[in-house]
Amino acid sequence: MIQSDLDLFGPQPQRLASHTVLLPGFALGEVEALLDALRPVLRAAPLRHMHTPGGLRMAVGLSNCGALGWISDEQGYRYSPVDPLSGQPWPDLPPVLQALAARAAALAGFDGFLADACLINHYLPGTRLSLHQDRDERDYDQPIVSISLGLPAVFLFGGLQRSAQSRRIPLTHGDVLVWGGEDRLRFHGVLPIKPGVHPRLGERRINLTLRKAG
Template structure:
């Protein structure tokens, strides 16, 4: 862990707001291992386009790993211990994912981060994530760690009110965003993904979002 923390520190940290930062290229050395882990999880729990309570289908395809998984349907947003498609527990969180998430949290000032859920988002060109805040978790004292892999994306970083105008940040392969503390409930999202090709992922962007749900 100490070697990884030294590597993260050497690449620099960009502050976003109180308690939030971007760690540029923090996951680049582990990107291949993370993509392999994603493939393993998605074989057991294939990504799917979830319905939101209003009846629309999300443009981003999602899967989960860890003790809990985030799901959405006509009944609302919540965490479940089992994949509703298979009825089986979500795949365990692979060690490379947990290791990078914990190191990124520690580098950002959140020691002892122990995520029990990892939401895996698959973006194809045109997919987007509207402004929202992560508030379904039972432990809001823990941070959120978000890892970007593949095609670059425009990350929207807002304030504590939905009406706050968001900043637009370019996130590249291996970048990690961490937020907690005073910024834990900040609004954020992703602009429609531009088409392109990445050597590691083709026409896809993958995003790993780690949370302490319970």
């Protein structure tokens, strides 16, 4: 069978909105390097289930790396330079992860992106993430870079109001999604993860979400 030019160069970037780009399989070549870099991070700052300001336990397991880490407790949602479990600074952001995010952001039109925070989300089958906005960062001019690993997910990408209709975007292992600009404050979430076993990561999805928080 003769490959087309598109096949030879792999999946092409998909512009989903004015400042939102999906890069299918963009991280596939660095999956093993990413996993190697994450192991010491999660040993130092294990996954945990935080609580909302209202006291509800979050379904998604969370951790962080970078100069700042996102946390939630009775005092609210915010970034902190310290892991509340250990009292120590969060583990350093692995260079391989920061560089991958910078390359993805540049392809999406956001040159010079230098993440200082990476939120590590751990999903099991049935886990979902309700619609929300990312509003805890200081500079909304900086994009969000989201890397998907493991089981597939359906990402909900809505509008600037919670009531706006959401688009359903399938995300698979190695996909990278970048959004910013006028899309930066769109509501977004994740439908419940369907049962399955990924050949590399088993019954889980890992999402690495990089931001410039400080």
